Amino acid sequence: MKSKICAGVYGGSGYAGLDLVELLWRHPQIELAFATSNTYAGDSVPGTNLHYVSPDSVALENVDVIFLALPHKASAAMAKRGMDEGVKVVDLSADLRIDTPEAYERSYHSPHPHPELLPRPYGLPEINRENVNGADVVATPGCYPTTALLGIYPLLVTEALCEDSPVIIDAKSGVTGAGRKPSLTTHFAEVYSNLIPYKTGRSHRHLGEIEQEAHKISDRIGPIIFCPHLLPVDRGLMTSIYVTLNEGLESDQMHDLYSEMYDDEALVDVLPAGEQATLRHAVKTNKCVISITPVLPRHAHITSVTDNLRKGAASQAVQNMNLMFGLKETLGLI
Amino acid sequence: MKSKICAGVYGGSGYAGLDLVELLWRHPQIELAFATSNTYAGDSVPGTNLHYVSPDSVALENVDVIFLALPHKASAAMAKRGMDEGVKVVDLSADLRIDTPEAYERSYHSPHPHPELLPRPYGLPEINRENVNGADVVATPGCYPTTALLGIYPLLVTEALCEDSPVIIDAKSGVTGAGRKPSLTTHFAEVYSNLIPYKTGRSHRHLGEIEQEAHKISDRIGPIIFCPHLLPVDRGLMTSIYVTLNEGLESDQMHDLYSEMYDDEALVDVLPAGEQATLRHAVKTNKCVISITPVLPRHAHITSVTDNLRKGAASQAVQNMNLMFGLKETLGLI
Amino acid sequence: MKSKICAGVYGGSGYAGLDLVELLWRHPQIELAFATSNTYAGDSVPGTNLHYVSPDSVALENVDVIFLALPHKASAAMAKRGMDEGVKVVDLSADLRIDTPEAYERSYHSPHPHPELLPRPYGLPEINRENVNGADVVATPGCYPTTALLGIYPLLVTEALCEDSPVIIDAKSGVTGAGRKPSLTTHFAEVYSNLIPYKTGRSHRHLGEIEQEAHKISDRIGPIIFCPHLLPVDRGLMTSIYVTLNEGLESDQMHDLYSEMYDDEALVDVLPAGEQATLRHAVKTNKCVISITPVLPRHAHITSVTDNLRKGAASQAVQNMNLMFGLKETLGLI
Amino acid sequence: MKSKICAGVYGGSGYAGLDLVELLWRHPQIELAFATSNTYAGDSVPGTNLHYVSPDSVALENVDVIFLALPHKASAAMAKRGMDEGVKVVDLSADLRIDTPEAYERSYHSPHPHPELLPRPYGLPEINRENVNGADVVATPGCYPTTALLGIYPLLVTEALCEDSPVIIDAKSGVTGAGRKPSLTTHFAEVYSNLIPYKTGRSHRHLGEIEQEAHKISDRIGPIIFCPHLLPVDRGLMTSIYVTLNEGLESDQMHDLYSEMYDDEALVDVLPAGEQATLRHAVKTNKCVISITPVLPRHAHITSVTDNLRKGAASQAVQNMNLMFGLKETLGLI
Numbered sequence A, B, C, D: 001m002k003s004k005i006c007a008g009v010y011g012g013s014g015y016a017g018l019d020l021v022e023l024l025w026r027h028p029q030i031e032l033a034f035a036t037s038n039t040y041a042g043d044s045v046p047g048t049n050l051h052y053v054s055p056d057s058v059a060l061e062n063v064d065v066i067f068l069a070l071p072h073k074a075s076a077a078m079a080k081r082g083m084d085e086g087v088k089v090v091d092l093s094a095d096l097r098i099d100t101p102e103a104y105e106r107s108y109h110s111p112h113p114h115p116e117l118l119p120r121p122y123g124l125p126e127i128n129r130e131n132v133n134g135a136d137v138v139a140t141p142g143c144y145p146t147t148a149l150l151g152i153y154p155l156l157v158t159e160a161l162c163e164d165s166p167v168i169i170d171a172k173s174g175v176t177g178a179g180r181k182p183s184l185t186t187h188f189a190e191v192y193s194n195l196i197p198y199k200t201g202r203s204h205r206h207l208g209e210i211e212q213e214a215h216k217i218s219d220r221i222g223p224i225i226f227c228p229h230l231l232p233v234d235r236g237l238m239t240s241i242y243v244t245l246n247e248g249l250e251s252d253q254m255h256d257l258y259s260e261m262y263d264d265e266a267l268v269d270v271l272p273a274g275e276q277a278t279l280r281h282a283v284k285t286n287k288c289v290i291s292i293t294p295v296l297p298r299h300a301h302i303t304s305v306t307d308n309l310r311k312g313a314a315s316q317a318v319q320n321m322n323l324m325f326g327l328k329e330t331l332g333l334i
Helices: A015-025 A074-084 A101-108 A125-132 A143-157 A206-217 A251-261 A314-324 B015-025 B074-084 B101-108 B125-132 B143-157 B206-217 B251-261 B314-324 C015-025 C074-084 C101-108 C125-132 C143-157 C206-217 C251-261 C314-324 D015-025 D074-084 D101-108 D125-132 D143-157 D206-217 D251-261 D314-324
Strands: A005-010 A030-035 A065-068 A088-091 A137-139 A167-173 A224-230 A237-244 A268-270 A288-296 A299-306 B005-010 B030-035 B065-068 B088-091 B137-139 B167-173 B224-230 B237-244 B268-270 B288-296 B299-306 C005-010 C030-035 C065-068 C088-091 C137-139 C167-173 C224-230 C237-244 C268-270 C288-296 C299-306 D005-010 D030-035 D065-068 D088-091 D137-139 D167-173 D224-230 D237-244 D268-270 D288-296 D299-306
Touching: A005 A015, A015 A030, A015 A314, A065 A074, A065 A314, A074 A088, A074 A137, A088 A314, A101 A206, A125 A143, A125 A314, A143 A167, A143 A206, A143 A224, A143 A237, A143 A251, A143 A288, A143 A299, A167 B167, A167 B237, A206 A224, A224 B237, A224 B288, A224 B299, A237 B167, A237 B224, A251 A268, A251 A288, A251 A299, A288 B224, A299 B224, B005 B015, B015 B030, B015 B314, B065 B074, B065 B314, B074 B088, B074 B137, B088 B314, B101 B206, B125 B143, B125 B314, B143 B167, B143 B206, B143 B224, B143 B237, B143 B251, B143 B288, B143 B299, B206 B224, B251 B268, B251 B288, B251 B299, C005 C015, C015 C030, C015 C314, C065 C074, C065 C314, C074 C088, C074 C137, C088 C314, C101 C206, C125 C143, C125 C314, C143 C167, C143 C206, C143 C224, C143 C237, C143 C251, C143 C288, C143 C299, C167 D167, C167 D237, C206 C224, C224 D237, C224 D288, C224 D299, C237 D167, C237 D224, C251 C268, C251 C288, C251 C299, C288 D224, C299 D224, D005 D015, D015 D030, D015 D314, D065 D074, D065 D314, D074 D088, D074 D137, D088 D314, D101 D206, D125 D143, D125 D314, D143 D167, D143 D206, D143 D224, D143 D237, D143 D251, D143 D288, D143 D299, D206 D224, D251 D268, D251 D288, D251 D299
Parallel strands: A005 A030, A005 A065, A065 A088, A088 A137, A167 A224, A268 A288, B005 B030, B005 B065, B065 B088, B088 B137, B167 B224, B268 B288, C005 C030, C005 C065, C065 C088, C088 C137, C167 C224, C268 C288, D005 D030, D005 D065, D065 D088, D088 D137, D167 D224, D268 D288
Antiparallel strands: A167 A237, A237 A299, A288 A299, B167 B237, B237 B299, B288 B299, C167 C237, C237 C299, C288 C299, D167 D237, D237 D299, D288 D299
16 A cells, blocks of 8 residues: 555535545645545535546545445445455445345435445444455445434344334425535525425435344334434434434433443544533534433333434535544544 | 493513514403503514503502513512402413422422412413313413423323323524513624523423423323423424324324314414424424324334414413403403 | 405415415415415325326416416416406516516526516515506516615615616525526535535526616616525525615615615514524525625625515515505515 | 743633634643633533633643733733733733723723723734734734735735725624624524624724724825625634725735735735735635725725634734744744
8 A cells, every 4th residue: 555545526616525635735744645526526626636536537546435425326336346346345325334235225215326236334333343444345324324323222222112102203304415516405495494394204315224234233223213304404403303212221321321332433523411412512523422311111212313413414425534544433524 | 341441551561562562552342441561661563552561560450361471479479459440451471371389489489479370270271271261360381381282282182191201392483582682692693593402401490380280181191301492583382292102003004193182272273294393383383283103113203393472471361361362262362 | 356366376386386385374464375386286285185287277267466486488478368357467477576587587597478468567676666556467576686676775865876886786695596407407406515606707597687677766776786595494585785885875874774764564574783694594484584794884784584485486476466455565574 | 941831821712712722722832731611610621621710720830821801801911910020911801902092982882991001012923023923912813903904014014005985894704703702692593594794883892903003004094994894604704805906006006015925925815917815815714805896996805804703813813822932923823
């Protein structure tokens, strides 16, 4: 390996791509070789001395790792190319997150473009670190699954959830979560002063991903009810999680459980008992911040927040990359 | 009675008071005689040709009705004075909403200033119209209870809720809900771009009010888990309600139930199946807008929204006043 | 004439069109027959019992007046059709605002589609009422020209401006001013927390319109320096105007001049001396609100605000329509 | 000198103080010893392992430099104490910015509390670096003067301004500029969706400071017309400056002039011709960003933006401190 890792970003002009570029540009072990953009090819890449290049114009021979911040389907094709050329791949799309082509098709309503690529390690290091270490290809989870799964992980591991009761996830996301492509949904005047539930019921694509990963940890969990909302802010994601516990744990023991379980995690903060996690705790940080509120002995309210573009996308991709190359996991992130 | 009803507003410079003044000023059967303000006495009352007067300077002999948009405790004292002088009273504070002094003290952590005034009709006309008709004194419910109770009322009446499961109310309120008194909590730079859970667990004062009224309709309801959030907008209130049904009702029957039950209610809109209620549906209207989303056969998600200053305060007060004087309930409101 | 005026709105799903529909729907002398939308044909028109129709499907035989809230060029073609069919036309586009095809081409960089239609009365009633009264076709001015011209009109009429000094117009507009068509410019995440000067120098299309109308009143005016900014709010438009006076007037006489000149104008408010016009003074009203601040004897600062969708578009169109049909000018507007 | 400079912050819980703490905490040559707060004494200092201390409880014997982010008057008293104890002082208040007690009293309407301290170097390094180098006490300019003066400095140095014409400064500031003390002015619901001119005419305190410093560079300048506005965002400050040039310079030469003059300045960016400086160019950076727009040969529009809490306060204070101790000027800032 060269002294620095040579990295490229595909989809470097979207919101996640822009944060990725910012993080990689100042990462001490990374040399950022290129960032692609179809729309902005030729324009300068903000905060760097690079110019966007067309994805087709890039040669990968000297590249060690590529980050894919592309739409799903386009991402799988590029992942395949990277793998074929012996380059490590950190995928931020959904294409490698779902374990089977069948499950992918259920959530994304069209066949997986490269089913032979599945399954791949699910890059949520706090849960799945051992599979990411040294891997060549890693799927970086979406913002909702990251925030929600870290919010319930200690209850899954300890099998403390009541199986007969749903886990309610009322989620609120800043508008960058909807991508940079203009649409009426993201028009300023439609979002401003508003709060909009969307893809309710069981229709949001991230629900399958949450269920898949939750059930890998434990099957002792009731149905997950997931309702996302579009929040009139630019970035930040809050999941408000309401759980019912079984007899194994009382709600006022949860704070100790979470504190202990995340004690060694540099990128997860459990707030002191009585403090509430707000959006601002996480925005522009690379952390997931969690607060625990016992409500009744068997009922609790957990607030888990991230920056949807950081721990929900770009910084988690860098965290995975660090592990894939055997670097310190938090290098360039704290 | 004189040709027009002569009305006065106490606390006319707070946010609810300002909306109340606006609604009463254009109400066809009301002559607004005065609006009080300690802070702004002498200043002109926005949108009118009145000037704020000090509350102490007002005589009530020619007044038919007073609206109290005062802090709790101050409100009870003024309600008593109004009653003593034979004036009808529409109270917007909490002082007359709780049925017993004991329950009041539990929620408000100090003795009720005038326990002899309790109980009074709870002015949520869609639920409780018969007690408001012709009454002399009515307590107008708070914004959270109004929005939440209208969101679950059809399930309470039909006893369709599973008693063993909690009713989850994840609520989000615009900043005017916190009042006009300056504080760090309402400082622009603290709220902007943020989302803040507050008074979580069982600590919010409105929880007792919600429970009291829900249980009057039916005891077949599990524990209510209520978590409010401060939303970075000026007005509007959304309650996201997650319910578990018993065997008596499937979630895909709920839309018909709600549509039928609210069919005659001019100030409650049930959206067509598949549409989601957003904050903007209710802001600057006098309505509660509700959407129903079946998630699983026994699980559903209800979104109920109001303008916290209108159906959550001022317009509901006017609606009550209309009923107290035998006017058309929606006069001046649609 | 039928008992009510039968009106139609072309372009009824854009932001100005939506406000127009709202105003016409509750106008006591109007029966709104249709609102067109290419994008939303078939959908219900918010706040009404109508459904959007395709513009091609509309017959005009029973229609008295059409409002054109269309893109420029499309508007001229429709205006021509309306005129040919004997229907009155209130145009909200730029197509009929510019007096000559040559001037139009200078500002809009393409030939006027129907030069034979020019010139038409410029529908800023406070300045130009006599030309609007009873007219068959009226061009409703843009939001920037309306707000700016009302802000300097008294100085133009009295020829009080120093000809050697520029008139500086620093303008700030809410995002609805940029239209409802999605673009990166209006993407929530691009506008939020930002403030963006645009079309600076002499490049904004409204500059020619402001100059044309100012010079009709008086040639004794220096160059107009106009700089618009995109403000992170949904609606409202502020022009901050900095003027140098000639010897004929001192800045502390301006407040009297403005107060007198606008004394009879129901839709222009001159604030008391010392008060500043804020965006909120005008938003959701049909008024232009003006404050005057003398700075030095020959220098003054004028703030003129409107709601860009109301007095800057829809309500001014209705005001013009009232005059065109001989109705009370403010009918349906106050 | 010890290996690291030992620093303390007075007023560490205000908005400027919080940014100062953040910058000093990660500054490679600073050891932050304490941050004071009357209101929050005992609470933890965000982002650090310190706790706020009461200002009275601090001993200065081992301290090398204190930063004063205090209200004016309180600041002068603390500056005096620091000087008496031989500690370097970086003052962020107005107390040391004005050269004479008389001028101070004109702007602040009360006598200077310690007239013997005046005058002190005005710490705008790009203009005044030589006086800051090695100084013991430096006054850090306010946000408006910094942003405005950097915007016109090249025209002052080259005496290119027309003396008979005013310099118009239309300024817009985020709400943190108004401080953290709660007031109705900074209440979320008053600012949201609004735009508010304030302290217009000649009443804003920063006007005298701008005039004082401009005239030190050149007397060939007309009157300064300064109008600030409160912008509904949390941070960022834009000055829109409109100038008239004399015969010595044409507006299309300005871009070269500015580019050259600021070429070596790491903390001032002149954008390429044709690009406009937006608020976002500066927010959360330590830079002043400037764009130049020629409008007519003698008239130009300059946009100068900063983060009011950074280059308009905290980062400029650190920049000054670096110079006072002979460190690299941009240490800890880029």
